[in-house]
Amino acid sequence: MRKRPILPIPRLSLLLTHAGMLAERVWRAFWPFFSVLMLILAALMLGLQDLVTVETVWIVGSLSVLGLLAALALGARRFHLPSRAEALMRLDETLPGRPIQALMDSQAIGAMDADSVALWHAHQNRMAQRAAQAEPVKPNLRLADRDPYALRYSALLALVIAALFGSFWRIGSVAEMTPGAAMAGQGPSWEGWVEPPRYTGLPTLYLADQSDPTLSIPQGSRVTLRFYGEVGAHSLTETTTPLGTEAATAPEQEFVADRSGLLRIDGPSGRDWTLDIIADVPPQIAVADIAEAEAGGQMKLPFAAGDDYGVQSGSATIELDLASVDRRYGLTHEPEPRDVISVELPMPITGDRTDFIEDFIEDFSEHPWAHLPVKITLTARDAADQETQSEPYMTALPARRFFDPLAAAIIEQRRDLLWTRENAPRVAQLLRAVSHLPEDVFRSDTAYLRLRVTLRRLETFTEYGLKPKQQAEIAQSLWDLAVLIEEGTLADALERMRRAQERLTEAMQNGATDEEIAELMQELREATQDYMRQLQRLAQENNGEEGQQGQNGETMQMTQDDLQRMMDRIQELMEQGRMAEAQQALEEFQQMMENMRITQGQGQGQQSEGQQAMEGLAETLREQQGLSDQAFRDLQEQFNPGAQAGENQGNEGRNGGQGRGESHEGQGGQGQGSDQAGEGQQGQGSLADRQQALRDELGRQQQNLPGAGTPEGESARDALGRAGRAMDEAEQALRGDDLAEAIDRQSEAMEALREGMRSLGEALAQNQQNQPGQGAQEGDMQANNRDPLGRSPGAAGSISTDDNLLQGEDVYRRARELLDEIRRRTGESDRPEIELEYLKRLLERF
Numbered sequence: 001m002r003k004r005p006i007l008p009i010p011r012l013s014l015l016l017t018h019a020g021m022l023a024e025r026v027w028r029a030f031w032p033f034f035s036v037l038m039l040i041l042a043a044l045m046l047g048l049q050d051l052v053t054v055e056t057v058w059i060v061g062s063l064s065v066l067g068l069l070a071a072l073a074l075g076a077r078r079f080h081l082p083s084r085a086e087a088l089m090r091l092d093e094t095l096p097g098r099p100i101q102a103l104m105d106s107q108a109i110g111a112m113d114a115d116s117v118a119l120w121h122a123h124q125n126r127m128a129q130r131a132a133q134a135e136p137v138k139p140n141l142r143l144a145d146r147d148p149y150a151l152r153y154s155a156l157l158a159l160v161i162a163a164l165f166g167s168f169w170r171i172g173s174v175a176e177m178t179p180g181a182a183m184a185g186q187g188p189s190w191e192g193w194v195e196p197p198r199y200t201g202l203p204t205l206y207l208a209d210q211s212d213p214t215l216s217i218p219q220g221s222r223v224t225l226r227f228y229g230e231v232g233a234h235s236l237t238e239t240t241t242p243l244g245t246e247a248a249t250a251p252e253q254e255f256v257a258d259r260s261g262l263l264r265i266d267g268p269s270g271r272d273w274t275l276d277i278i279a280d281v282p283p284q285i286a287v288a289d290i291a292e293a294e295a296g297g298q299m300k301l302p303f304a305a306g307d308d309y310g311v312q313s314g315s316a317t318i319e320l321d322l323a324s325v326d327r328r329y330g331l332t333h334e335p336e337p338r339d340v341i342s343v344e345l346p347m348p349i350t351g352d353r354t355d356f357i358e359d360f361i362e363d364f365s366e367h368p369w370a371h372l373p374v375k376i377t378l379t380a381r382d383a384a385d386q387e388t389q390s391e392p393y394m395t396a397l398p399a400r401r402f403f404d405p406l407a408a409a410i411i412e413q414r415r416d417l418l419w420t421r422e423n424a425p426r427v428a429q430l431l432r433a434v435s436h437l438p439e440d441v442f443r444s445d446t447a448y449l450r451l452r453v454t455l456r457r458l459e460t461f462t463e464y465g466l467k468p469k470q471q472a473e474i475a476q477s478l479w480d481l482a483v484l485i486e487e488g489t490l491a492d493a494l495e496r497m498r499r500a501q502e503r504l505t506e507a508m509q510n511g512a513t514d515e516e517i518a519e520l521m522q523e524l525r526e527a528t529q530d531y532m533r534q535l536q537r538l539a540q541e542n543n544g545e546e547g548q549q550g551q552n553g554e555t556m557q558m559t560q561d562d563l564q565r566m567m568d569r570i571q572e573l574m575e576q577g578r579m580a581e582a583q584q585a586l587e588e589f590q591q592m593m594e595n596m597r598i599t600q601g602q603g604q605g606q607q608s609e610g611q612q613a614m615e616g617l618a619e620t621l622r623e624q625q626g627l628s629d630q631a632f633r634d635l636q637e638q639f640n641p642g643a644q645a646g647e648n649q650g651n652e653g654r655n656g657g658q659g660r661g662e663s664h665e666g667q668g669g670q671g672q673g674s675d676q677a678g679e680g681q682q683g684q685g686s687l688a689d690r691q692q693a694l695r696d697e698l699g700r701q702q703q704n705l706p707g708a709g710t711p712e713g714e715s716a717r718d719a720l721g722r723a724g725r726a727m728d729e730a731e732q733a734l735r736g737d738d739l740a741e742a743i744d745r746q747s748e749a750m751e752a753l754r755e756g757m758r759s760l761g762e763a764l765a766q767n768q769q770n771q772p773g774q775g776a777q778e779g780d781m782q783a784n785n786r787d788p789l790g791r792s793p794g795a796a797g798s799i800s801t802d803d804n805l806l807q808g809e810d811v812y813r814r815a816r817e818l819l820d821e822i823r824r825r826t827g828e829s830d831r832p833e834i835e836l837e838y839l840k841r842l843l844e845r846f
Helices: 011-045 054-078 084-093 099-104 114-131 151-165 168-177 405-419 421-434 445-463 468-487 493-509 514-541 560-575 579-594 609-639 684-703 711-735 739-770 772-784 811-826 833-845
Strands: 190-195 214-218 221-227 235-238 245-248 252-257 261-266 272-278 284-287 299-306 311-320 341-344 355-362 373-382 387-389 393-396 556-558 596-598
Touching (some): 011 054, 011 084, 011 151, 011 168, 084 099, 099 114, 235 252, 245 252, 284 373, 284 387, 299 311, 299 373, 405 421, 405 468, 421 468, 493 514, 493 579, 514 560, 560 579, 609 684, 609 711, 684 711, 684 739, 711 739, 811 833
Parallel strands (some): 556 596
Antiparallel strands (some): 221 252, 235 245, 235 261, 284 299, 311 341, 311 373, 373 393
16 A cells, blocks of 8 residues: 655644644633632732631632632543644645645545546645645634633633732732641731821821831821731730720721820730820911901901911901990990801912911991901811910901091991991981081982982881881991992093092091002092093094183193103102192192193194094003903912912002002103002902903994005904904903903903004005195104104103004014113123113013
């Protein structure tokens, strides 16, 4: 019989296919065994055996071993080794034409025919070539049909988690649970932790790692112990609790250490420590400065507080100091009982509360105890519920002051009515006397009529017995009436200006605070500006030929800079305490305003429509800059609550709280502006209202914008439209207390305003080219108004200019040279401090 030919199969392909078949059959037979083994290892590596009793460990362990043996026996029964023939068949199935089987076959017919034999050899040679190209066959390791619930993957996941979060060395703890192994085992057979109170922020201590025999821990720390091995082999003795613990043998021990004492663990690997308890110190709180009333009438009381682990909360209690009350007039009767005022103190939102200074700000202007002697007691509480009270602070309860004599009289009668209802007849009588000659007292018919209505209701209520609810109703009416009289509802600008001057005079005579004077100065500035705008409109309507004549028949001409300098001088005198000189200067200012005529520029001619539009847009831009400055300062003060308003970064700006001038350019004639009145008063709500008012003003200016129909004019309108939309978004952000977003939108609005002004300037220049006569006339006027440096003054008398300074072929090189020169001068430390600060502000801006 002829021998079979040697198969030309790659040896490596056959070996790999055979190994794959072996792995496939091992995995299919023993996957339950591997799954059970992985689950057992995962449980041991995670230390689950340390969380249950020894009995439970032995029971679960026995069941696990039985399951492991059963899975092994089942796998051994199913498994059989693959043969070489099976590997050849697996490899042959992947080849076209089954070449391996063809090579193993022999010729059945035609063996005697030479042609047939030749054909058979040719066939086998072709099959041999195919067999020589055989590649290893990948094993089929899928077990979806045998493990439809993927239990093997669950076991693998448990093992991966144990490898990440557990330890292989924890498997050895099982050996310690065998009888007698606790004595022979190495290391401690117990565990213990000391957990300080959470509010301390201190870490937990692991007792087995504490080599120092003395431990200092905070009061109220929780000690947890866990004993392993035979019950009774370990015991606990401690003297840190009121009753103490003596030789406790429970497997788990837990107590709270309240005082210093001994902690001892008796038994194998026993230890002992001396616990030194760190007492929780009560918080401290005290008044840091005098209480005062801010411009809006809110009481501001600085206080300092601190605690070893941080103050949790605080409160202020305000009681009437009846013994110190001047019991005259309406206060002679015994007061009606009223609850003490209790208000929560502000706490720092961010930062450390272990030692801080904050301002307690509340408005008690409408309270019956306003301006009466009170006793203020501050209370601080820490996380351990310990409370500490400050020494009583005696003061007159700061509140809003009324400088109008009539308003002050009404507020006094309101106080007497709230003191006790027995004063109702007396209050009604005094109010009737006040309103006897209304033409000599009241400036507003509305205020007089409201007083008469309130008086009639008071007399009617008194006749039938005044009830508490009616008492509160009358008090609220009197308060609203006093505010109406104090602030006024005058629509006429001249009367409003006179009213502001009178209120400022009353304030100087009655010794008002700096904040109140600053607020009244700001009101005078605004009233004066309204009056000047009305005079400008009147002069424009009369073509500049008519003005207001004084009593002596002379006409006075003043610029806005002159008026600003006079008001700055008045405020400076008041800040220096020279009230007599300030009052005299105020009288002179009032007389000059009565006899003045507003000038246009330098009194030469009349502004065109385009110039008026440019001046209005410039004023809107300055107002928007001021709002952005104050929003930025408010954002800074949120992260630096201890700073006084306006002190962050030395921020200065128009209407910006504590800015120093009416605009950023106002270092000259506008120094020491009155915007200090905004401190503590201009909140985010008022910023939103001012932003809305500025948006409305921009809308009015857009309606009267010249240059319609020209490309430059339409570009200016588009830019102002973008500015308006940015203002709307800034207003919404301010109302949502999102100062950062508001500042971004305000920046977009200012950039759009500048672009609109540039486009409008181009439109006006184009219009002047089309009208040579008018352009020449205005050019002559501007030439006459140039300063010594050859610059034309800007709108509203400012030292800036609206002309395009970027002219010439090399403007960018010149700008770079100027910037380098500023940087060089900033680096010269021998220059005056005020110059260095100015140069730094220039670098920050450009």
